Amino acid sequence: MSFITTPAGKQIKMKGRLKGINNLYVAGQWTNSPGGLPVAAAGGKFAIQRILRNEKRSIEI
DSSP states (O other): OOOOOOTTSOOOBOOSBOTTOTTOBOOSTTSBSSOSHHHHHHHHHHHHHHHHHHTTOOOOO
16 A cells, blocks of 8 residues: 555546646556555556547447
């Protein structure tokens, strides 16, 4: 896990894109809290779905 969550802590969540940079999709354990392998795997799936949606292809994975 990359983050320790506390009641006072803020949740970290990226949308998977960076403004001003086209065709860049971000995925990994640091993009969402609390992080870790399951979050990184889900982030990779969501990045692939964003790419497929952008290419107007089916997002069924």
